[in-house]
Amino acid sequence: MWGKLQGAIDRFSKIAQPGEEQEATNSKPRKFTYGRPEFLQLNDDEVQVCQDIYTRPIIVPRDEMLLLRTAGYAEVINGGKSKLNEDQSTSKQFFIKKKSVRNGAASTEIPLEPIPDGGPMNEIPVTYFAIFDGHAGPDAAVMASKLLHKLIEEKLNGVKDFIFEIAGPTKGQLGESKHDSKSISIHSLVIGALEQSFISMDQQIIDEKQNYTISGGCAVIVALFLLGKLYIANAGDCRAIYCNKKVTVQLSNDMTPHYERQRIMIQAMTRPELIGEDFTYNEYTRRITRNDIGKRILYRGPMMTGWSYKVADEDDLKVPLIFKLGGKSRLMQTIGVSRGFGDHDLRVFDSRIYLKPLLSAVPEVKVFDLKSNVEDAVLVMASDGLWDVITTEDVRTTVYNVLNQSRKDDPKRFNAVAQELVMQARGTPIHGMNGWTKKDGTAGSFDDITVLVIPLGDGV
């Protein structure tokens, strides 16, 4: 078992079987045609140009296509790990509307509770940005980029009565007496709406696979601006950071098998049949060989954080469930990302073991107040194509270098920042070689790269 897969591992790929679409091409149609993000408004020829893995052109929105909040965007395709750029992105504004329930417009909806009278607020604007980083096929990312915001809109409107009640003028009294909702805050409802819509999105992929080809899976990160707060919902290894002129703060945790060790180990321990006969949920400080059998070795079991010893037996020759391969932690030697959508058909190479039961579609959601410390600050969200090769601190330096060289009234300045970040991460082609190199001589990213740069305050 050991090493069987190692030859197949591509350090550029999140999946140990690069290029292999998990779903055999069959007669089912695709639900959505492959394309680039809607806000780029590219025609078919332009989409083709984006997929040139030799020149790797950096794409930014046209001048007249400004994103919400004057956010900047840039993307580039990978250097050859897949035929298509499997990253996707979406930017939308929608509303939580008080009215649709009151006048019975949405008559099929079952009201949660009657909403209180009065209050000047009739709708709450929500600004949504998302990046989807696909693997083993483009479809899950494309589908989620078209639908996730609609699910979030639906789930938020599903609790609108609560939200308006808590946000509205009749606050306190009603909030407590009518709903036992003492502990229910707006942000717990927004977090719940995000969590629920991610779960629904993944369920919809399962449901629609009956009729459509939906290949692969995707990591996803969402930024939601709502009532003066920023919500970051992350399921995968995209990443969001806050930076101002002095500091950077990472706003999301990368959801890798290594980071999620305990959740995964507990599930595997609880249902050992999920990991089959070839894997073990013990960890070791080194590879255990037949020579070790009968001798004492260091190990740690599920739920342990320290190291202890045991006498090695045959079971210790099995492959650890979570193990670093090619520099990245992988679950059952297969996948390097532990949350996201899709991957329902993904199996361990040459086995009947499915990965999906140990993966999760639920995001980790963090909330940040936008009332202070935002004056000169920006939010940078990107797929791991950026973060694999550039430190958060270098990102911050680049952000303010570019901004300082631009006029504050130039609405395209954040596109310039995004473009420069993608450029630095991609680097330049090595003459005559299938590789890219950064300015400092180290390897550029061979992965798809997508970057959003979103100003948080007016003083940037």
Add this chain to the structure above:
Amino acid sequence: MWGKLQGAIDRFSKIAQPGEEQEATNSKPRKFTYGRPEFLQLNDDEVQVCQDIYTRPIIVPRDEMLLLRTAGYAEVINGGKSKLNEDQSTSKQFFIKKKSVRNGAASTEIPLEPIPDGGPMNEIPVTYFAIFDGHAGPDAAVMASKLLHKLIEEKLNGVKDFIFEIAGPTKGQLGESKHDSKSISIHSLVIGALEQSFISMDQQIIDEKQNYTISGGCAVIVALFLLGKLYIANAGDCRAIYCNKKVTVQLSNDMTPHYERQRIMIQAMTRPELIGEDFTYNEYTRRITRNDIGKRILYRGPMMTGWSYKVADEDDLKVPLIFKLGGKSRLMQTIGVSRGFGDHDLRVFDSRIYLKPLLSAVPEVKVFDLKSNVEDAVLVMASDGLWDVITTEDVRTTVYNVLNQSRKDDPKRFNAVAQELVMQARGTPIHGMNGWTKKDGTAGSFDDITVLVIPLGDGV
């Protein structure tokens, strides 16, 4: 189902069926005779006196029986929730010995690795304090108080070669080349030894139940002083705090079903058969009734941290897996503590559902450096009998009030502190009533109370 148990719930008890020993009295002998902590050196008559639930005498060590580190200790029995004081405590010193392997004394032992030559250190002293808070019978706590430190000694000595190598003069070089142990530090080995010995302790209870009566379960907290570091290993709802003249810092998290919600929910979701037909792993903001069916309600599922909505159905009438009853969160309406030893026979009242698969014996271990900030500091460890009625801040005030009134060279001053803390938590009997009241008029603790006060520096 709802309310069926509520009448049986005693707010003083960690278990919803107070007084009921989980194991039917049968012909099996007890492995250890019930008694009070060994360091108190009480004879049978004195043990009897300790069990007076009407006068509730506060017990401290005799003058000549000083604990290690001149630590203070005090205990008192509960006000009637059980016949015996089910708390136990242990204080021991033992050693990690280089020699026993080298001269082959422990010849049955399989050496982990040959140890390097030289180095002045031949043994590492380890100072151990523990509190065990039993429930539903005294045996698990008694047994663990007699055996846990031996297991820890065994597990630490099992990795002694590593510990001496890392701590010794040949450090760096050997540590990396011989063992692939780059990431193995002494503290990760101590944490592993603690985790492994807790797991072994619980397994030993299972094994010995074949031949002995071992009733109930227990929470456990351990403080280990080793090579300039303090390790706090906690499995249950005992608690350790650091305090100096200015601040208190909680050194352990109370392991309740509420705190451990995610671990427990994931296990239940992964194996729903563990929770039977009467419980649900969804949570609600209020009790759901038959009137709610078909209407939208707020809920959250496993792995969600926010609240969302769903249309209520029959399943939502089930009892939430983790729910606050009588002010404390309980798992399946039964137990208020989610980690510890024993409880292997504990079932949900009037059902076949066992609690144990959702409980854990593994401690959460935290490490604190004793090189700085310890001059005037003390460690206070106590069962929940103390923490239920006194805030950490009030504990700190009392500690320094008593210490300031005593001479620094009085070796018994920490006993005086422990005694005063127990006194304050117990309070005084309410004349003619089965209750106790604190100085401020609020209810005193009706529970067993055990307090250890351990100086951390020389300047206290």
